[in-house]
Amino acid sequence: MESATYDVVVIGAGPVGENVADRVVQGGLTAAIVERELVGGECSYWACMPTKALLRSQTALRAARQLPGAREAVTGELDAAAVLRRRDSIVSHWTDDGQVSWLNSAGITLYRGQGRISSDRTVEVTGADTAPTLLTARHAVVIATGSSALLPDVSGLGEAAPWTSREAAAASQVPGRLAIIGGGVVATEMATAYAGLGSAVTVLARDGLLTRAEPFVGEQVAQSLREAGVSVRLAAEAASVSRDGDGTVHITLTDGEQVDADEVLVAIGRTPNTQDVGLDRIGLKPGAWLTVDDTLRVLDDAGALIGDGWLYAAGDVNRRVLLTHQGKYQARAVGDVIVARATGEAVDDRPWGRHVATADARAVPQVVFTDPEVASVGLTAAAAKAAGLRIRVVDYDLAAVAGSTLHAEGYQGHARMVVDEERRVIVGFTLVGPDVAELLHAATIAIVGEVPLDRLWHAVPAYPTVSEVWLRLLEAYGR
């Protein structure tokens, strides 16, 4: 077996693994990265990028149709084939040459194959096209292997060849009828995308839509999906699934009703990619989410470090937040703390310190690219109350802002600010409406910066923009 030694070995070249490796190399260490599929990971080829490509053209079309003058210039329908072609180009036709050349330019060595920890600080790489190699890490091994779609234990589902988010993101044809099991982010985005592309979509949302967000979010998204022709079935649960000879999928619900479709997409959450990464060799349970300390070192079931703390986990695999930007934020902290420990620098693990990912618990921004878009950061009112905060909730109708009236005819939206009354700072912010995604970062800065409300009065939104909702929320709160 061939062997090589690096300061750091990263398993998984998704967005998170790539950023860890880049950060340690920038800090003066050497790094190898192991990837079994495509460099760039789930996000680049089967998640964030292709799904947003499926959504973007219809968002632009809808925006044009909401404006007299532009509306008259739109003479046809969405060209689904052109949307799929653009999606193919956004994912570089599922090739990773571009990302591999970036790795090379960043000074990171790529090993293609399955990475498995074989003992302390060593990773064995086996792949179809490469000789088995044993990689030894002088300082740290980082698991950044991400997550895969979870399938529920529903009778017949496996044999019915269901779509997961991968097939939905990479489909080469638009199914005539699409049934979706789930009511979360993937379900609502893909219902929006495929309804826009021409499918007759049925959403089977056992627990409701987007239930982790403020309650008005799920209500507005459900209403808008229904207006777009989607059958949104709340409290509907699949009991069994079968696919017959002509390809039709039959979903029998627990109440006995049957839903027929050409494809069924399962979108009920994720499972960690830890089944085959050698966890059993170091006393951890294969297939489990990895628990980490504040500087993202892996802990065992008893809460102890692995050995002297050589093993880290970042991104989806540690289940803190399953979002690319937040995983990359963890990657910067992990990369920097590995360099600090390797070079004897002080570790800054105080809240908001350089080597911790404090925002994971306090200020996670997320945009759901449905129609209307949902943009949120920090705590919902319910989560803030559950955390013991004394809060005040301020709501405002986004349509009542001059900028919204200009933005689109019939603009509908809503904004909510959750204020911690003890400290008079914002701890949560949610916007629902067309094009609210780009408004979110102001709220993230206000929350992370803990900007006092009295100072926010001096942050004047330009007229006439939708951002004027900030002023309206402050006025509603009172000075």
Ligand SMILES: Cc1cc2nc3c(=O)[nH]c(=O)nc-3n(C[C@H](O)[C@H](O)[C@H](O)COP(=O)(O)OP(=O)(O)OC[C@H]3O[C@@H](n4cnc5c(N)ncnc54)[C@H](O)[C@@H]3O)c2cc1C
């Ligand atoms: C449909 C969908 C849409 C999404 N949209 C968004 C979005 O708009 N915005 C957002 O922020 N997030 C989005 N997400 C979440 C986002 O995709 C993930 O949070 C992100 O990909 C996590 O990055 P990661 O590097 O941790 O894992 P991944 O991207 O999963 O990368 C892990 C890599 O590790 C490799 N790997 C795994 N095990 C091994 C092994 N043993 N050896 C070698 N290689 C291995 C895998 O092949 C993969 O390339 C979406 C998710 C889904 C499913």
Ligand SMILES: NC(=O)c1ccc[n+]([C@@H]2O[C@H](COP(=O)([O-])OP(=O)(O)OC[C@H]3O[C@@H](n4cnc5c(N)ncnc54)[C@H](O)[C@@H]3O)[C@@H](O)[C@H]2O)c1
């Ligand atoms: N725009 C974005 O930021 C974006 C887009 C897509 C995905 N993502 C990320 O990907 C992750 C996965 O998304 P997801 O939609 O699969 O998960 P999710 O956690 O968002 O939603 C899962 C949904 O499935 C339901 N559910 C769970 N078990 C079920 C069962 N047995 N039967 C029926 N319904 C069941 C839940 O009630 C929930 O509505 C998310 O955590 C999210 O962070 C982000």
